[in-house]
Amino acid sequence: xxxxxxxxxxxxxxxxxxxxxxxxxxxxxxxxxxxxxxxxxxxxxxxxxxxxxxxxxxxxxxxxxxxxxxxxxxxxxxxxxxxxxxxxxxxxxxxxxxxxxxxxxxxxxxxxxxxxxxxxxxxxxxxxxxxxxxxxxxxxxxxxxxxxxxxxxxxxxxxxxxxxxxxxxxxxxxxxxxxxxxxxxxxxxxxxxxxxxxxxxxxxxxxxxxxxxxxxxxxxxxxxxxxxxxxxxxxxxxxxxxxxxxxxxxxxxxxxxxxxxxxxxxxxxxxxxxxxxxxxxxxxxxxxxxxxxxxxxxxxxxxxxxxxxxxxxxxxxxxxxxxxxxxxxxxxxxxxxxxxxxxxxxxxxxxxxxxxxxx
Numbered sequence: 001x002x003x004x005x006x007x008x009x010x011x012x013x014x015x016x017x018x019x020x021x022x023x024x025x026x027x028x029x030x031x032x033x034x035x036x037x038x039x040x041x042x043x044x045x046x047x048x049x050x051x052x053x054x055x056x057x058x059x060x061x062x063x064x065x066x067x068x069x070x071x072x073x074x075x076x077x078x079x080x081x082x083x084x085x086x087x088x089x090x091x092x093x094x095x096x097x098x099x100x101x102x103x104x105x106x107x108x109x110x111x112x113x114x115x116x117x118x119x120x121x122x123x124x125x126x127x128x129x130x131x132x133x134x135x136x137x138x139x140x141x142x143x144x145x146x147x148x149x150x151x152x153x154x155x156x157x158x159x160x161x162x163x164x165x166x167x168x169x170x171x172x173x174x175x176x177x178x179x180x181x182x183x184x185x186x187x188x189x190x191x192x193x194x195x196x197x198x199x200x201x202x203x204x205x206x207x208x209x210x211x212x213x214x215x216x217x218x219x220x221x222x223x224x225x226x227x228x229x230x231x232x233x234x235x236x237x238x239x240x241x242x243x244x245x246x247x248x249x250x251x252x253x254x255x256x257x258x259x260x261x262x263x264x265x266x267x268x269x270x271x272x273x274x275x276x277x278x279x280x281x282x283x284x285x286x287x288x289x290x291x292x293x294x295x296x297x298x299x300x301x302x303x304x305x306x307x308x309x310x311x312x313x314x315x316x317x318x319x320x321x322x323x324x325x326x327x328x329x330x331x332x333x334x335x336x337x338x339x340x341x342x343x344x345x346x347x348x349x350x351x352x353x354x355x356x357x358x359x
Contacts, residue, residue, distance in 0.1 A: 003225060004222050004225045004226045005245045005248060006248055007217055007218045007221065007222040007225075008218050008222050008245045008248075009087075009245045009246070009247070009248025009249045009252065010217075010218060010248070010249075010252060011030065011214060011218045011249075012075075012078045012083035012086065012087045012249050012252070012253065013083060013249070013252040013253060013256050013257055014210055014213055014214060014218075015075055015078065015079075015083075015210065015214070016083065016257050017206060017209075017210050018201075018204070018206045018207045018209075018210040018211075019206075020201060020204060020206070020207065021198070021201050021204070021206075021207045021210065021211075022079075022197060023072070023075035023076040023078070023079040024072055024075070024076065024193060024197045025194065025197035025198040025201060025207070025211075026071075026075045026210065026211070026214065027070075027071030027072045027073075027074060027075040027076070027190075028071065028072070028190045028191075028193040028194035028197060028198065029194055029198060029210075029211035029214060029215055030071050030075075030211070030214035030215055030218070030219050031067060031068075031070070031071040031183070031186065031187060031190060031215075031219055032071075032187045032190030032191055032193070032194045032215075033187065033194075033211070033215035033216075033219075033220075034183070034187065034214070034215045034216070034218075034219025034220045034223070035067060035183035035184055035185075035186050035187025035188075035190065035219075036184060036187040036188065036191075037187075037215070037216075037219075037220045038179055038180050038183040038184060038187070038220065038223060039180045039181070039183060039184020039185075039187065040184075041176075041180070041224075042176040042177060042179065042180025042181075042184070043180075045174045045175075045176035045177040045180060046176075046177050046180050046181060046184075048174060048177065049172070049173040049174050049177035049178075049181075052168070052171050052172045052173045052177075053168070053173060053177065053181050055171070056167070056168055056171050056173070059164050059167050059168055059171075060164070060168070060181050060182060060185060061185070062160065062161075062164050063160070063161040063163075063164030063165060063168075063181075063182035063185075063186070064161075064182055064185030064186040064188075064189055065157075065160075065186070065189070066157040066158070066160040066161030066164065066182075066186070067157075067161050067182060067183055067185070067186025067187070067189075067190075068186045068189040068190050068193075069153070069157045070154055070157040070158050070161065071190070072193070073090075073150045073151070073153040073154040073157065074086070074087075074090050074150075074151070074154040074158075076147075076150045077089065077090055077147045077148070077149075077150035077151040077153075077154055078147070079147070080143040080144070080146045080147030080150060081143065081144050081146070081147020081148055081150075081151065082147070082253065082259050083249060083250075083252070083253035083257055083259060084249065084250045084253040084254065084259055084261060084265075084269070085128050085144070085147065085148070085151075085265070086147050086150070086151050087151075087245075087246055087249035087250070087253075088128075088151075088246045088249070088250060088269055088272055089125060089128065089147075089148050089151030089152065089155070089272075090151040090152075090154035090155050090158070091155070091158075091245055091246045091249075092121055092124070092125075092155070092246065092272040092275060092276060093121065093125075093151065093152050093154075093155030093156070094154075094155040094156075094158040094159045094162075095117070095159070095276065096114075096117065096118050096121055096155070096275075097155050097156045097158075097159035097160070098159040098162065098163065099114045099118070101159055101160065101163045102163070105163070113278055116275075116278050117275040117276070117278040118275075120271050120272070120274055120275035120278065121271075121272055121275040123268075123271050124268045124269065124270075124271035124272035124273075124274075124275060125148060125268070125272070126268070127264055127265070127267055127268030127271060128144075128148065128265055128268040128269070128272075129144060129145065129148060130264055130268075131261070131262045131263075131264040131265035131268060134262065134264075161182055161186070164182055165178045165179060165182055168181070168182070179223065183223070198211070246272075246273070246276075247273070250269060
């Protein structure tokens with residue numbers, strides 16, 4: 001998982017080594033080629049889950065649109081606002097967008113942890129805007145606000161296609177099939193964009209090297225390692241990747257690209273990092289809500305009726321006395337309860353005593 005997060009964190013810095021290539025060309029090459037490779041290696045799984053995928057074609061299409069829009073917005077955000085701010089805003093907004101999707105589409109309750117993280121994320125993004133807009137050149141061009149807006153679009157689309165993959169898994173599709181379908185279809189949508197934006201750069205050695213690296217290493221190998229790790233570590237461990245990736249991207253942007261951040265910007269990044277920590281580390285008293293959400297996830301994954309057991313009859317107890325109120329049985333004799341039987345024996349005994357006295 002740590003290797004995966006490091007690979008994903010290098011994408012923004014790697015894009016700067018092809019300065020002649022625009023963000024659209026970089027984004028289309030990264031997930032266009034990488035998505036098609038994901039589908040290629042998942043062909044057996046796609047065949048095995050074809051009925052489920054066909055029945056959920058709308059979910060696959062929505063997820064594919066998210067995959068197609070995400071890299072274009074992500075790399076455009078970094079081109080406008082810088083690698084550090086663009087990557088952090090994109091990655092920090094994704095968990096918050098996921099929470100809103102689950103609230104309105106899955107009807108899941110948003111707890112105190114999500115609310116605190118959302119507030120911190122908004123404050124951190126505001127500090128980033130203030131820090132960059134204090135630069136006259138940035139304020140005149142308005143590129144920072146544009147970059148932050150595109151970062152929010154990237155975070156929303158990332159959350160969207162992640163939600164679609166989750167729905168496919170809940171519907172019964174295999175992990176490789178769900179990833180291959182959504183990423184393969186999204187990669188196919190990016191092919192025309194790649195042909196249009198990268199056509200003038202085909203002869204550029206820098207672009208070919210960067211595009212090849214982005215498609216094969218962070219996208220293809222990174223997602224393969226991510227899927228492999230999910231089968232061996234808890235979900236809480238996998239979630240910490242969200243913390244590591246923007247940290248790696250920020251360090252590389254400052255150390256390699258040479259970006260300089262004002263103190264206010266560093267405070268904003270720290271606040272956003274704190275928001276991500278709040279999303280990962282449970283707050284006191286939130287365990288019950290987390291357990292309830294996990295129960296909902298199990299019910300969704302298991303399908304309708306899962307988790308319920310057929311009603312069973314309670315064994316009769318000797319302390320329970322049942323007095324029937326319905327008609328008498330066919331024999332014509334009403335059932336006699338133990339107290340009545342005792343009183344009958346007493347009446348017969350007194351009758352025998354009277355007969356003996358009269359005789």
